[in-house]
């Protein structure tokens with residue numbers, strides 16, 4: 001993935017915040033004061049997907065939204081609560097780095113406050129991890145900021161919030177997440193590690209949702225296209241109202 005030339009082009013309408021110099025940041029911010037905050041997790045996603053799936057998904061979807069609508073993409077926040085590690089009824093203690101709900105709330109509050117101080121008027125917080133109450137905490141903090149700063153907008157969402165159910169529903173390492181991972185980083189997926197002779201289950205495979213053995217790059221692309229289309233409609237409305 002070569003974003004260097006894109007982020008250093010003076011005519012850029014979007015960029016990766018941490019890879020840019022102040023003048024480059026300000027040139028974009030002046031036109032489009034939108035911050036994208038991808039919120040990920042390090043979490044066991046079964047044997048077929050990498051532990052950073054939620055982070056890779058959130059980052060790339062934010063990047064695609066920014067490319068289409070302008071603005072600045074921040075580095076992924078790799079902090080999450082309510083991981084599969086502590087999910088009742090399953091036993092997957094390894095490969096998840098889990099933080100407390102209190103810490104997630106605090107980091108979210110401080111991050112959004114800093115983005116306000118840096119002059120952003122719209123903040124899109126995309127959570128790749130949908131554990132609860134992790135996701136609700138992020139959405140609640142965003143709502144609190146909407147009340148505190150009525151002239152700005154904080155939009156916290158998970159990707160499935162703006163996708164039709166026949167394309168993607170909340171899932172853990174199932175067909176939806178695995179297709180997205182195949183689309184964005186195919187070299188990190190190994191469907192061969194999934195059993196061929198039995199049903200896929202949450203207890204054995206850490207999969208919640210439809211069969212990941214049916215995942216394809218083409219489905220991942222379809223999900224991304226729909227996400228960017230629907231997300232861009234909402235961002236356009238927010239731009240009209242808040243910029």
Ligand SMILES: [Zn+2]
Nearest residue numbers: 053054172173
């Ligand atoms: Zn996930």
